[in-house]
Amino acid sequence: MTDFIAKSTVSEVVLSAKSLSKRYVSGPASTDVLNAIDLEVCRGETLAIVGASGSGKSTLLHLLGGLDQASSGEVAILQQPLKGMSDAARSTLRNHAQGFVYQFHHLLAELTALDNVALALRIRRTTPEAARAEASSMLEAMGLASRAHHLPSELSGGERQRVAIARALVTRPACILADEPTGNLDEENSERVFALLIDQARSRNAALVLVTHNLALASRCDRVMRLHLGRLEAIAPHDAANRTAPA
Template sequence: MNSQISQPVIACQNLYKTYQGLDVSVLNGIDLSVNTGEQVAIVGASGSGKSTLLHLLGGLDIPSSGDVQILDQNLAKLSEAKKGDLRNQCLGFVYQFHHLLPEFTALENVAMPLLIRRIGREQALTTASEMLEKVGLKHRLEHMPGELSGGERQRAALARAMVTSPQCILADEPTGNLDRHTAHAVFDLLLEMNQTQHVSLVVVTHDLELAAKMQRRYKLIDGQLVTL
């Protein structure tokens, strides 16, 4: 693992983002590098730009200026199709809302990213089943999202993010809709996956107690990252 540390999984340099109609930059010259297996927490006030930064790092939005690299590939130089392929191969996303498809079972939801990769259905379902077992949902494979608790839905969403063996998970308020006990359980599961799968974590959260569990912590203030 140490031999891989030298290459950042995700990096950005001098990143700016301004939305039309706003007089100030939401992000104002962000520099950040995330190496293999690192844990990075980003906190900040509502509207400070935390989610915007995460979307830029994941190639889901385009910066006003500055560069984002995923495994040394500059996103600005890639077509939308190539960016989509890179996201599917290298990144996993977890959001405040689980975004599970209600008409599919937990197993089918988790298998979906593999099916998008054109992996055979049987293999995709087997891999998805194994990942659901790792997050403690072996007994919920055939349940629909509406039949799962809030914590179970987030575990399923985490399994879906992890099923492709990504090199980095980008999580946007992944425990924001959960009660305190469940939030800590889901967050600890994220950290466990970080350790066992050597996946990097970049987590946006408003919860300072949860952020304190991470190796590196930043606060987004006036469009700048300040080390905590």
């Protein structure tokens, strides 16, 4: 584990893709979704990925998170190439280095906000007391101190998403992958959740790779890239803010 940390601090790259391609094959039909993508994300950096529906944003995030296999090319987390790694080693690395936020919160319905967040630490063998203390201060940072003992069903959509972000950040990952984390929220809540996600990621020096349809929000990240025809192209953040969202 310390080995991962030692290596990553040398050059600061926490996530990389080299010539990454993905082709989905079903029967005689095949779709090339990603075509030789190169990407490096550094510690503490925030990167927004925009692109039309179906352009492959979720596919890319799944590959970067080690949840799916590329057709060719390579992903490395904390400079450890995933290729050739055993399932157990890959899963240890992911648990240690990455946090995930999805469009839908995926909180456990029977657990309170606090226990949902603490669980992320418990499965990493933190003691119950330490897990609850860390979870509690993470929820406070997300403006949810008064909601800690509520069940997900007793929270608003924006609050649930903030709990999901707390759960992703509480383990202090080197990198957060967020797939349309505000896609299901109204404008006001999107704004608040997005701001908290970026602020908390930055203050914890976690890299953030975030997929969004909202170019105005994307432009608040350090870098904005557009996925188009299987390739990732850089867009200047101020350009992103002035464009209309793709369909």
